[in-house]
Structures are given as structure tokens and as C-alpha cells.
Amino acid sequence: RSVHIPVIYAPRLAAALIRHKLEDNRIKDPIKIVEYDTNSIIRVADEFTVSFFRVTHSIPDSYGICIDTKQGRIIETGDFKIDLTPVGPNFELDKLARLGSEGVDLLMADSTNAEIEGYTPSETNVRAGVEEIFEKAPGRIIVSTFSSNINRIQQVVEIAATHKRKICILGRSMKNVISIAREYGYIKIPDTSLIEETMLKNYKLSDVCIICTGSQGEPMAALSKIVSGDNRNTAIYPGDTVIFSSNPIPGNGVLVDRLVNNLVKMGADVKQNSLAFSLHSSGHPSRQELRLMQRLVRPKYFMPVHGEYRMLKLHGDVAMQLGMKKENVFICDNGDNIVLKNHKIESGIHISAEDVYIDGNDLDGVSGAVMSDRDVLKNDGMISVLLTIEPKTNTLIVPPLVYARGFASSETSHVVRHSQIRAEEAVRELMKERVSFSEIKATIKSVVSKYVERKTGRKPMIIPVIMNKD
Incomplete structure (x- = not known):
């Protein structure tokens, strides 16, 4: 709801499901949904021409996408398997082969079953x-x-x-x-x-x-x-x-x-599902289908997608076994970027793509670092170290005061008292010379965290608070 999407392109069934989902979530913003099929051609300004080829999958109306640009051609398979006896329409292997014969710069293909040898059984x-x-x-x-x-x-x-x-x-x-x-x-x-x-x-x-x-x-x-x-x-x-x-x-x-x-x-x-009863068939390609996809498309470059990193790696190995050069295979993690320019591909800059967690009603969410901090607070507690210094004379006015939260009372009194002593000794030693606030904070974190971990086996969050006399 916080992202403006001017138009959604989807096949007939997916478009109907999207409309229902929007209604179900009471999203009343006008959203244009354009349905496409295997004969559709979508042009975006003068930069992109998008066409489609039907694939077989567990849901009807599944398509792969061919994107033609001035810089080269990209084919993205989407979720697929090569089912020769499907419940619905056939995989358009002839159309895919024709696109391959015309030349494909980059293939991006489903890697979900890259660990499984052979063919995925037919849905029938x-x-x-x-x-x-x-x-x-x-x-x-x-x-x-x-x-x-x-x-x-x-x-x-x-x-x-x-x-x-x-x-x-x-x-x-x-x-x-x-x-x-x-x-x-x-x-x-x-x-x-x-x-x-x-x-x-x-x-x-x-x-x-x-x-x-x-x-x-x-x-x-x-x-x-x-x-x-x-x-x-x-x-x-x-x-x-x-x-x-x-x-x-x-x-x-x-x-x-x-x-x-x-x-x-x-x-x-x-x-x-077992050897006794065939009750399920995956909607994704096994290794022989991945090989067939490579042979049909014959891409210059390959980027496996849709799968855990180990699956992407195995899918890349399949391409190299069929003659693809290692430098032409891109195993990408979330946030990695590749650039297609003048029919050549090279790695681009990495962008931040970490998980974002929705926090209450704030749809902007919070980062993984914030969630990690909350996890530390939940499991190991927090220690706050407060002290006051005189920056002009570089002296400690008020010795460190240590406040702990999330510790059992039996261990708090002893650990807190000795943490306070060690923090004061370390700061006084450090302040014999001119130091910055950041150096003092780093020293307190290091000394207190090491001591607490040695005594309790915990790694609490250490928060130094330095107050200036001025």
C-alpha cells in the first residue's frame, strides 16, 4: 500500500486472483490490471518489448517472459517444468526454441529442483x-x-x-x-x-x-x-x-x-507421497529439464534464479557442464546486481536487500540490525554504563555507574559491582592521554562485555552513556 504501482500485467487467472486480493484487503486505489496471453506483445516506451511463451506448472496460465532491449535479449522462465503430458495446455517448446535460435544474451531459469537428477514426473x-x-x-x-x-x-x-x-x-x-x-x-x-x-x-x-x-x-x-x-x-x-x-x-x-x-x-x-502412492508431483524442473532448457535457449550468459544458494550453484554447474564458460555464469545473492550492455554482461554494484520486518502499523518496517538488537535484549539483557567527564582537563568527574536489566538478581549485585570497578580502571588508564568520546565508549564496551561473558556466559547489549560537564 506504500508503493505506487501504475499498472500490473498478468495472465487471465492471475489477474482475477489479484483483483480478489485487492478487494479482500479493501485497497480502493485505482490499479490498472492488463491481462496478457501467449500472443501478447507489450512495449514500454522505446526501451523494452516483452513477449511471452506458455510453460507447464502446477497452476494454469503460467508463462515465461522474453524481454528485448537495445542492449540485448533476456529470457526469464518463471516457475516451470517440462511436462509432456500436462493436465492443461502444452509447454510451447517450439516458440522457446525459436527465440533461442534468434539469439539470447541472458537466461534466468528456475532452480528449485536443481538437486534432483532426472525428470520431474508429469502431473497426470x-x-x-x-x-x-x-x-x-x-x-x-x-x-x-x-x-x-x-x-x-x-x-x-x-x-x-x-x-x-x-x-x-x-x-x-x-x-x-x-x-x-x-x-x-x-x-x-x-x-x-x-x-x-x-x-x-x-x-x-x-x-x-x-x-x-x-x-x-x-x-x-x-x-x-x-x-x-x-x-x-x-x-x-x-x-x-x-x-x-x-x-x-x-x-x-x-x-x-x-x-x-x-x-x-x-x-x-x-x-x-511415497513409492507406494504417487500423490504429488513438483511444479519445478529437475536436472534433465534444466539441461534441455539450456539446449533450447542456448544463452550467452546464465543467471540461475528461484532457489536456495546451493541450488543456484548446482544449476550453474549444470550450465558449465554443457559448455557455458565459468565467467559467463552469475550466481547471485540478494542485492547482487548484473548489467547487460551491448550484449555483454558484467557484475554491477551491490544494493541493500536485507529482510525488512513490519513493526506495528509502520509499513516502512525495521531492519535486520534492529531485530538483532531486540534478540540480544530478549536473551541476554542490557547493561548501561553512565559516567561524567570534564573534557577540558580530560578527567573523570563521576565514576561509572552500571545499571543492568535482564539479569537474575543473584548474579546482578556481584557482576554489576565488579563491572563498575573494571570500567572505571579502564577509563582512568585511557584518560591519561587525550581521547575521544568514541574511544571511551569502545573501551567500556570491550572491558565490560568480556568480563560479563566470562562470569555469566551471556553477551548483553552494552550501552555507554558519557555526560559532559558543560
Whole structure:
């Protein structure tokens, strides 16, 4: 809301989701949203010409971008995988190859699965695993996946309808996305197959399929609320089959394991993606697809994007294995800058790009340094050292007074008293010669912090306060 965006370009489905998000957040500023498709060409003054090529991903209407400038051509793949049997339209490999044959200066490509050899399985492979579970499940079926995975949701819906199960959608984001996707024809669900959650008690468990959010173990998502008893309309019943049609995102493993354990304790049969059941297919390319992308585009320079630093490094190695010169591969961290000029690329200046944390109602946020200071205060406390000096005579008028916060009382009296003594000794020794305020502060910080850490094992924030007699 603090950034003025004159126009947003988005494909049809993304544009609809953006409009809904703006309405949902009550943002009434007039924002121009321009829809594009594979045939669109967008010109920005005389500097940029942007065109698009369709890619396959877990959400429909995914596109890569070709940016033509006077300085050279850039291709950015966006999220993609090369799925030869997709649920929706095909990857426009012919168009991508044509762009490559015309010459590409810089390729920027998805690196999410750069650690995985081979090809990412097709989205259609998931159908067989889900169908097998539907055929054998004796009771209710609950399918949890990402609300954005529209192709997956469509397959689940078709299988549920085939098995004559009523479909109930749970989770705010899931309801919103499915509603918009149905409106635009990306998900097809007969009205007769849908039921509200208040109607669940009217149907036999074996006649129901619930599609919900919560596959990452999020505490506030629909599946977790069912497990915790916070959903007034339903609960987990012995004999329920719960399908996790996703893989845990790195960092969410503990949450997912906890949710699975609770489901099993309540008598549910939990199915996760495994060799026994193919219940999830990534929307990102594995190493063979990354190699194919390099062969199709044949760029002069390469900058891997979208992934942890180790993934970017591995993706860069893939390019070099295919003949790319090491000096033409740019492994960039947040804030790094590269410059394309006259069809050549070199590193630019680094810009500040650290995390910004929103603090209360201040949308400008606070820096990582401020958050680090707060962390120190929370864990180790604070020591303030106050003293008064006479700058003209370079003498100490009032010896250091030490105030501590965040220490246990049993250790405060002894540690504070001796910190005060050491600070005074150090300052008096220092002031035998002319010194600046900054030198005094640095000395106090060094002496007091070393002593406190040695005695308590803590590293509190040391704040010297020097008062001038004048």
C-alpha cells in the first residue's frame, strides 16, 4: 500500500486472483490490471518489448517472459517444468526454441529442483495414485493440498465425481481460489456435486470427499482446525482416509509430522507421497529439464534464479557442464546486481536487500540490525554504563555507574559491582592521554562485555552513556 504501482500485467487467472486480493484487503486505489496471453506483445516506451511463451506448472496460465532491449535479449522462465503430458495446455517448446535460435544474451531459469537428477514426473502421474486410494477407502476421504495447485484440484474433483462422492471445500484460500477458477472455467465441478460444510452431517462418511488447505501443517489451516476440534461442523472420525497431496516445504517438516501423528492417533489412515502412492508431483524442473532448457535457449550468459544458494550453484554447474564458460555464469545473492550492455554482461554494484520486518502499523518496517538488537535484549539483557567527564582537563568527574536489566538478581549485585570497578580502571588508564568520546565508549564496551561473558556466559547489549560537564 506504500508503493505506487501504475499498472500490473498478468495472465487471465492471475489477474482475477489479484483483483480478489485487492478487494479482500479493501485497497480502493485505482490499479490498472492488463491481462496478457501467449500472443501478447507489450512495449514500454522505446526501451523494452516483452513477449511471452506458455510453460507447464502446477497452476494454469503460467508463462515465461522474453524481454528485448537495445542492449540485448533476456529470457526469464518463471516457475516451470517440462511436462509432456500436462493436465492443461502444452509447454510451447517450439516458440522457446525459436527465440533461442534468434539469439539470447541472458537466461534466468528456475532452480528449485536443481538437486534432483532426472525428470520431474508429469502431473497426470498423480491421478493413478489418488484413484487407487479412492477405490479402496471405506470411509470419508480428506484431500489436503495447496490452494494454488488448480490442476491437482481438478483431478481430485474428477475422481471424486466418478466415485459419486459429494465434494466439500474447506479453508478460506481454497474456497476463494476454487470459486474464481470455476468462474473462469479452469476447474469444472457440477453444482450437484458440491455441498456446504454445514451439510456434512446429512451424508454418509463414505459418500463424502473434503478438499482442504493444511498440507504443510499450518496451525490455522482447515485440516489443523478439524484435528484440533475448532471446526464446529466436522471432526476426524476413525476410518477417515487423509491424503497429503504435497511434499513438505523445507522447514515445515516438524509441523507436518506433528499433524500426521495427531491424525493417526484419532484413527485416520494417512496417505503421503511415497513409492507406494504417487500423490504429488513438483511444479519445478529437475536436472534433465534444466539441461534441455539450456539446449533450447542456448544463452550467452546464465543467471540461475528461484532457489536456495546451493541450488543456484548446482544449476550453474549444470550450465558449465554443457559448455557455458565459468565467467559467463552469475550466481547471485540478494542485492547482487548484473548489467547487460551491448550484449555483454558484467557484475554491477551491490544494493541493500536485507529482510525488512513490519513493526506495528509502520509499513516502512525495521531492519535486520534492529531485530538483532531486540534478540540480544530478549536473551541476554542490557547493561548501561553512565559516567561524567570534564573534557577540558580530560578527567573523570563521576565514576561509572552500571545499571543492568535482564539479569537474575543473584548474579546482578556481584557482576554489576565488579563491572563498575573494571570500567572505571579502564577509563582512568585511557584518560591519561587525550581521547575521544568514541574511544571511551569502545573501551567500556570491550572491558565490560568480556568480563560479563566470562562470569555469566551471556553477551548483553552494552550501552555507554558519557555526560559532559558543560
